[in-house]
Amino acid sequence: MERVVVAGVDRSARSRLAADWAAHEALSHGLPLRVVHVTPLDGLDAPELWPYRPEAVAPRVAAELAARHPALRVESDRLAGAAAPALLFQSRDAEMIVLGARGEGGCAGLSLGSTALAVAGAAACPVVLVPSGLACTSLGRRPDKVTLAVDARDPADGAIGFAFDTARLRGLRLHVLHAGPPPSGETGPTPCSPSAPVAYAALADREMVLLAETMRPWRDKYPHVRVLEDVVLFDPAQALVRTSGNAELLVVGRGIGSGLGRVAYTVAQHTRCTLAVVPA
Template sequence: MSHSVLAGVDGSGHSSAAADWAAREAMLRGVPLRLFHASPPLPGTAVPGPAGDGLRQVGARMLQRTVAGLADRYPDLEVRSEQTDDAPAPALLAAARDAGLLVVGTRGTGGFEGLAVGSVALRMAAAAPCSVVLVPQPSGTFVTGTHLARATSQVVAGFDAHHPVGEVADFAFAAAEAHTARLRVVQAWAFPAESVSPRTLVVTEEDRATWEDQEVLRLSDALRVWREKYPRVTVGIDVVLLHPAEALLNASRGAGLLVVGRRTDPTAAEGRLGPVTHAVLHHARCPVAVVPHAG
């Protein structure tokens, strides 16, 4: 965790929540916080020029206010600010190449009322080279500390013991340890294909219990190495007969962080989000960490 925490800010309430979350995370990791703002010129304008200079000045003042506010709340944190005239999405992706974690609000100043997740946030979740945390704006007026207090309660992680992903497990266990939080590992399962046939109209409770016990044992075995690596983390496991997205959203109610994976494809020019991660990002009410992995 020697790399800095990078936070994209644009002056919106969502980005303010993201900057505060990122500051606390940087403090826990013992690394600097980098605040990044992109202020591309308006269509039809040129940079340099009066319009471009004005946009940069507005962005610079916003960055100064954000840095000052964080310095008051986190006096021991090293905070750096960066500004660019490039478009937000490609600029953030480039800046994240040497970051340990990227934190963004679920939406920014653009979009429309009621939009759950903005285009920039979705692209970061799908394509950033490092893990990304998407932070929603707390309901009502943002009060410093209120949103972050939940981050110490519980971390929820989606896991599939049939296809275990070490990067996701390591991120979730490390986050729970850093936040002194309980870790809740959730695995959704479905009836095996052989349980459904024209001759089998009803699944007995005995068969269901047997299959569920097998899933619990498989998950416990898959997590053993991580429990040994992080002995101070209290772990609870949930094996539920639900769609994965529904299982994760139910488990994340009241949690401080939800951790999911995103498979990377080295042959693809741009990353893609799976349907479960996409659904979680649009409906979760807590910060969501998207962890890239190769498997």
């Protein structure tokens, strides 16, 4: 069975941004796009549904995407039930699931919705969360790279492969970021005490060697991807949020089991670019 890119949509403009991102990704992979809308409204009478027509949401988005991307193979599907379990079921045969980081519900100012959190924490495939508004625009230079979060001591092959593939397909640089532990007694991104610089530099050198060894086989596998390896001796979540403003896509791994870890959860709440969460 051919795998598909799944875009989960609702009535929000945020989900349409995510669906358009999914369309570009489906085209780059040469895969069909499945636009899915999940509603719990089955069984209600027509007066209770008016003016909301749940059966029209996914076809309308699919038609808009087909008009903008004539080469796109796109289908639509309406499912009934709770959104997160329905999308998790879709993840079994999906290349990836793309969602708005927040849907039409929730409180004002909420950056990460419950459905996005649940799906990203348990899906069988990569989950891409697309923020909206200022959250997904760079305030500095033009984003032109994929940033990959790597723990050089415990590298996540799924996330690494996803990041390299994306950089290759888009012709982007790959920024590989390893956030190592700071020298003893230091908590910030740069050493503060007078005796710290030597210890900091020595530790950074050791972490850089470790990262280079981890990435060497991937560089050999993807010789045409431009790779920048980077070590920061700082809290991983804060380091990734800071660098997200200069990336088109930030890729993090997710451990075995359900739920996002502390780093991925923090990044998902505060990222300034699109985030991909890739299961082990």
